[in-house]
Amino acid sequence: MSLSNSEEQLMQILWKQKQAFMKDLIEAYPDPKPAPTTVATLLKRMQDKQFVDYKQQGRSRKYFPLVKKTDYFAKHVNGLIKNFFNDSASQFASFFTETTDLSKEELEELKDLIDRQIKNK
Amino acid sequence: MSLSNSEEQLMQILWKQKQAFMKDLIEAYPDPKPAPTTVATLLKRMQDKQFVDYKQQGRSRKYFPLVKKTDYFAKHVNGLIKNFFNDSASQFASFFTETTDLSKEELEELKDLIDRQIKNK
DNA sequence: GAATCAATTCTACAAATGTAGAAGTAAATT
DNA sequence: AATTTACTTCTACATTTGTAGAATTGATTC
Numbered sequence: 001m002s003l004s005n006s007e008e009q010l011m012q013i014l015w016k017q018k019q020a021f022m023k024d025l026i027e028a029y030p031d032p033k034p035a036p037t038t039v040a041t042l043l044k045r046m047q048d049k050q051f052v053d054y055k056q057q058g059r060s061r062k063y064f065p066l067v068k069k070t071d072y073f074a075k076h077v078n079g080l081i082k083n084f085f086n087d088s089a090s091q092f093a094s095f096f097t098e099t100t101d102l103s104k105e106e107l108e109e110l111k112d113l114i115d116r117q118i119k120n121k
Numbered sequence: 122m123s124l125s126n127s128e129e130q131l132m133q134i135l136w137k138q139k140q141a142f143m144k145d146l147i148e149a150y151p152d153p154k155p156a157p158t159t160v161a162t163l164l165k166r167m168q169d170k171q172f173v174d175y176k177q178q179g180r181s182r183k184y185f186p187l188v189k190k191t192d193y194f195a196k197h198v199n200g201l202i203k204n205f206f207n208d209s210a211s212q213f214a215s216f217f218t219e220t221t222d223l224s225k226e227e228l229e230e231l232k233d234l235i236d237r238q239i240k241n242k
Numbered sequence: 243g244a245a246t247c248a249a250t251t252c253t254a255c256a257a258a259t260g261t262a263g264a265a266g267t268a269a270a271t272t
Numbered sequence: 273a274a275t276t277t278a279c280t281t282c283t284a285c286a287t288t289t290g291t292a293g294a295a296t297t298g299a300t301t302c
Contacts (some may be wrong), residue, residue, distance in 0.1 A: 090227035106211035121225045
């Protein structure tokens with residue numbers, strides 16, 4: 001089960017805050033902010049999908065993510081790779097470097113990073 | 122307007138075939154294949170969204186993509202980058218190389234590719 | 243030319259998603 | 273204690289998505 005768009009948006013906020021009460025979440029929305037009930041519905045659905053949980057903190061709930069942003073993200077990227085590049089990550093990688101336009105510096109940085117990875121193998 | 126999941130699946134088939142009649146599309150589906158009417162509905166919705174068009178070819182229609190797979194894909198990736206990495210492609214890149222596991226060969230290949238890109242700047 | 247085939251259009255309907263009102267509860271404030 | 277605040281639950285409803293039957297049409301085969 002994966003997150004819908006508006007759930008994902010909320011998840012972004014939660015990831016950023018690490019943990020938050022309703023109020024904090026709503027505040028973090030850009031205007032026009034959704035109704036509290038809307039956020040509540042989303043949170044409940046996200047609980048059902050096992051993406052968030054909460055701890056009762058006094059009278060209200062402190063919500064927190066159950067999945068790490070990077071894990072969630074990795075799954076996404078892998079999905080994309082599977083879909084668009086017949087499961088070839090390297091094909092994806094080359095596509096990526098060609099398409100997104102990185103500056104020379106960024107490319108150098110990336111190269112170093114890859115170098116380090118190579119040495120790690 | 123973007124494609125829904127099942128629309129995207131169909132789009133994948135169409136991209137692969139470059140152009141196709143209903144029959145070809147349905148054949149390309151893994152079992153259980155959808156009803157022709159299902160595919161027809163999807164195709165019409167995709168037309169509305171301007172992702173496909175067709176040429177009347179004799180009695181039936183030859184469908185073809187209006188958007189290139191790479192363009193579509195680039196938009197996706199950029200969306201992801203925006204969402205997950207505050208718009209920093211390089212941050213994404215380093216995340217990517219760390220997370221997806223490329224073989225040593227693939228990494229070497231990628232490095233060369235980046236090298237060529239650097240020389241191009 | 244009757245029956246079949248391939249494709250299309252129209253219509254429909256269940257499930258998922260986006261959004262929020264109404265009503266309830268518990269704590270904080272006046 | 274009455275009111276307000278913060279939050280939650282229940283319910284609801286419009287829109288989008290996934291899926292496909294019924295009916296129609298034009299071409300094809302028997």
